[in-house]
Amino acid sequence: MQNMGIEVLFKGDNFIRLLSGLWVTLRIAVIAMMFSIVLGFLLGMIMNVRNRGIRGVCRIYLEIVRIMPQLVLLFLVYFGAARHLGINLSGEKSAVLVFTFWGTAEMGDLVRSALIAIPNHQYESGSALGMTKLQVYIYIILPQTFRRLLPSAISLLTRMVKTTSLVVLIGVVEVVKVGKQIIDASRYTNPKAALWVYGVIFLLYFMICFPFSRVSAILERKFSD
Secondary structure, X not given: OOOOOHXXXXXXXXXXXXXXXXXXXXXXXXXXHHHHHHHHHHHHHHOOOOXXXXXXXXXXXHHHHHHOOHHHHHHXXXXXXXXXXXXXXXXXXXXXXXXXXXXXXXXXXXXXXXXXXXXXXXXXXXHHOOOOHXXXXXXXHHHXXXXXXXXXXXXXXXXXXXXXXXXXXXXXXXXXXXXXHHHHHOOOOOOOHHHHHHHHXXXXXXXXXXXXXXXXXXXXXXXXX
């Protein structure tokens, strides 16, 4: 193993630091996803109202999120908020805000599509049973919406976990940043360390994202039957 570069992973607390960086990555993604689910449901229902003005504003928001790269949004929030608004946001808070902004739009569009896909007779059946509109949503529409959305929501979480690698550019010490620190500290003593460090980071991402991807595919097949 001497001079192969792999020994740098087990030098001191380097591997523990990588796991700590992975925890930061997951924390950002999970917190942003929780906010995105709640706000996305509200946005999805708003996008289905008949008011053209409201639907137009929602469509503009959705298109902005889809066109604007997440990296640009991170820079706008992290650097722009501090410079022009006088708000001193940490890198992690900026990341959560940006990923929530992005995830809410994606989740909202998924909710909108799921609601549209539910046949009208489902609404009519609830009304025929004497239910109010709120009861129809709670007991009939929302359970079906959850069922349709679950695979897509898991897929969105997977994408969010992978996209968090961008936050290294605003100073967040997540798993990629920790890996770079280890490589820089070992540049002269272990010049081959980069391959092993980034290889382990790849495996860590794979171990997190692959199970989510498989669960999403299984649920999608199950619910489509």
